[in-house]
Amino acid sequence: xKKDTKAWIKIAEAFLAIVVVLAAFLIxxxxxxxxxxxxxxxxxxxxAILEIISKNDTLRADILLGTCFIGDLCGDTTRVNExxxxxxxxxxxxxxxxxxxxxxxxxxxxVENLYVDEIMITANLTDYSPRKLxxxxxxx
Numbered sequence: 556x557k558k559d560t561k562a563w564i565k566i567a568e569a570f571l572a573i574v575v576v577l578a579a580f581l582i583x584x585x586x587x588x589x590x591x592x593x594x595x596x597x598x599x600x601x602x603a604i605l606e607i608i609s610k611n612d613t614l615r616a617d618i619l620l621g622t623c624f625i626g627d628l629c630g631d632t633t634r635v636n637e638x639x640x641x642x643x644x645x646x647x648x649x650x651x652x653x654x655x656x657x658x659x660x661x662x663x664x665x666v667e668n669l670y671v672d673e674i675m676i677t678a679n680l681t682d683y684s685p686r687k688l689x690x691x692x693x694x695x
Contacts, residue, residue, distance in 0.1 A: 557654035578580040597670045599688050604642050608635060608688065618653050618676045619684050629686055630655040639690070649692045666693045 608614045618630040623650040628655035639649060654660035656677075662669070677685040 560626055582679060594670065597692060598672060600643070601670060601672040601692060604639055605688065605690060606643070609674050611638070612679065613639060615676055615679050618686055618688055619638045619679055619682050629655060635688070642681060643692070646694060647692055648695055649690060651691070654687045654688045654689065656687060658687070660687070660689060662691050666691075 608618075614635055617632070617634050620630045629641040632651045632653060635651055636649075639651065644651060650662060652660050652662075656675070661671075671689060673687050675685060676688055677683065
Protein backbone atom coordinates (compact mmCIF):
# COMPACT_ATOMS: atom_id res chain seq x y z
CA UNK A 556 0.00 0.00 0.00
CA LYS A 557 2.92 2.37 0.64
CA LYS A 558 4.10 1.95 -2.94
CA ASP A 559 0.69 3.07 -4.25
CA THR A 560 0.72 6.12 -1.99
CA LYS A 561 4.19 7.11 -3.14
CA ALA A 562 3.11 6.77 -6.77
CA TRP A 563 0.09 9.03 -6.23
CA ILE A 564 2.26 11.59 -4.47
CA LYS A 565 4.71 11.60 -7.41
CA ILE A 566 1.80 12.06 -9.84
CA ALA A 567 0.43 14.94 -7.74
CA GLU A 568 3.87 16.59 -7.59
CA ALA A 569 4.27 16.30 -11.35
CA PHE A 570 0.80 17.73 -11.90
CA LEU A 571 1.52 20.68 -9.57
CA ALA A 572 4.83 21.34 -11.33
CA ILE A 573 3.03 21.47 -14.69
CA VAL A 574 0.39 23.83 -13.26
CA VAL A 575 3.06 26.17 -11.85
CA VAL A 576 4.96 26.27 -15.15
CA LEU A 577 1.77 26.95 -17.14
CA ALA A 578 0.69 29.68 -14.72
CA ALA A 579 4.07 31.42 -15.03
CA PHE A 580 3.90 31.14 -18.82
CA LEU A 581 0.38 32.62 -18.91
CA ILE A 582 1.36 35.52 -16.64
CA UNK A 583 4.35 36.37 -18.84
CA UNK A 584 2.26 36.17 -22.02
CA UNK A 585 -0.48 38.33 -20.47
CA UNK A 586 2.04 41.05 -19.56
CA UNK A 587 3.49 41.11 -23.08
CA UNK A 588 0.04 41.30 -24.64
CA UNK A 589 -0.93 44.10 -22.28
CA UNK A 590 2.02 46.27 -23.34
CA UNK A 591 1.08 45.82 -27.01
CA UNK A 592 -2.49 46.85 -26.20
CA UNK A 593 -1.22 49.93 -24.35
CA UNK A 594 0.76 51.08 -27.37
CA UNK A 595 -2.29 50.68 -29.61
CA UNK A 596 -4.29 52.86 -27.19
CA UNK A 597 -1.53 55.47 -27.16
CA UNK A 598 -1.42 55.62 -30.96
CA UNK A 599 -5.23 55.92 -31.10
CA UNK A 600 -5.15 58.79 -28.61
CA UNK A 601 -2.33 60.51 -30.52
CA UNK A 602 -4.30 60.19 -33.75
CA ALA A 603 -7.44 61.62 -32.10
CA ILE A 604 -5.49 64.58 -30.68
CA LEU A 605 -3.91 65.35 -34.05
CA GLU A 606 -7.31 65.14 -35.77
CA ILE A 607 -8.79 67.61 -33.27
CA ILE A 608 -5.90 70.01 -33.84
CA SER A 609 -6.21 69.73 -37.61
CA LYS A 610 -9.89 70.74 -37.45
CA ASN A 611 -9.31 73.81 -35.26
CA ASP A 612 -8.87 76.94 -37.43
CA THR A 613 -6.88 78.86 -34.80
CA LEU A 614 -4.41 76.03 -34.27
CA ARG A 615 -4.11 75.49 -38.03
CA ALA A 616 -3.22 79.18 -38.44
CA ASP A 617 -0.55 78.87 -35.72
CA ILE A 618 0.96 75.85 -37.49
CA LEU A 619 0.96 77.56 -40.90
CA LEU A 620 2.41 80.79 -39.45
CA GLY A 621 5.49 82.26 -41.12
CA THR A 622 7.99 80.99 -43.64
CA CYS A 623 9.34 77.50 -43.17
CA PHE A 624 12.83 76.57 -44.31
CA ILE A 625 14.27 73.07 -44.19
CA GLY A 626 16.22 72.59 -40.97
CA ASP A 627 14.31 75.32 -39.12
CA LEU A 628 11.34 74.86 -36.85
CA CYS A 629 8.16 76.27 -38.32
CA GLY A 630 4.99 77.78 -36.91
CA ASP A 631 4.05 78.48 -33.31
CA THR A 632 3.50 75.50 -30.98
CA THR A 633 2.43 77.44 -27.88
CA ARG A 634 -1.35 77.05 -28.25
CA VAL A 635 -0.96 73.59 -29.79
CA ASN A 636 1.00 72.44 -26.73
CA GLU A 637 -1.56 73.98 -24.35
CA UNK A 638 -4.35 72.15 -26.16
CA UNK A 639 -2.51 68.83 -26.09
CA UNK A 640 -1.68 69.24 -22.39
CA UNK A 641 -5.41 69.45 -21.61
CA UNK A 642 -6.15 66.23 -23.54
CA UNK A 643 -3.43 63.83 -22.36
CA UNK A 644 -2.97 62.01 -19.05
CA UNK A 645 -0.64 63.68 -16.57
CA UNK A 646 1.86 60.80 -16.68
CA UNK A 647 2.56 61.42 -20.38
CA UNK A 648 5.43 63.63 -21.48
CA UNK A 649 5.21 65.11 -24.96
CA UNK A 650 6.88 67.35 -27.49
CA UNK A 651 5.60 68.78 -30.75
CA UNK A 652 7.49 69.86 -33.82
CA UNK A 653 6.29 71.62 -36.91
CA UNK A 654 8.37 70.86 -39.97
CA UNK A 655 8.22 71.62 -43.65
CA UNK A 656 6.37 69.15 -45.83
CA UNK A 657 9.46 67.54 -47.33
CA UNK A 658 11.61 67.48 -44.19
CA UNK A 659 12.28 64.51 -41.95
CA UNK A 660 12.33 65.85 -38.42
CA UNK A 661 12.71 64.11 -35.10
CA UNK A 662 13.54 64.73 -31.48
CA UNK A 663 16.97 66.01 -30.56
CA UNK A 664 17.18 63.78 -27.47
CA UNK A 665 16.61 60.04 -27.65
CA VAL A 666 14.00 58.59 -25.29
CA GLU A 667 13.12 54.94 -24.74
CA ASN A 668 9.55 53.86 -25.58
CA LEU A 669 8.82 56.88 -27.75
CA TYR A 670 5.52 57.02 -29.63
CA VAL A 671 5.42 59.27 -32.69
CA ASP A 672 2.59 60.29 -34.98
CA GLU A 673 2.21 63.11 -37.46
CA ILE A 674 -0.44 64.89 -39.44
CA MET A 675 -0.25 67.12 -42.49
CA ILE A 676 -1.65 70.64 -42.25
CA THR A 677 -1.59 71.98 -45.78
CA ALA A 678 -3.71 75.13 -45.91
CA ASN A 679 -6.30 77.40 -44.37
CA LEU A 680 -8.59 79.89 -46.10
CA THR A 681 -5.77 82.35 -46.82
CA ASP A 682 -2.49 80.42 -46.93
CA TYR A 683 -1.14 77.35 -48.66
CA SER A 684 2.08 76.26 -47.01
CA PRO A 685 2.07 72.54 -46.24
CA ARG A 686 3.52 71.56 -42.86
CA LYS A 687 3.81 68.45 -40.72
CA LEU A 688 2.84 68.49 -37.08
CA UNK A 689 4.68 65.72 -35.22
CA UNK A 690 3.61 64.58 -31.78
CA UNK A 691 6.16 62.72 -29.67
CA UNK A 692 4.88 60.96 -26.52
CA UNK A 693 6.86 59.08 -23.86
CA UNK A 694 6.75 58.16 -20.18
CA UNK A 695 9.35 58.85 -17.50
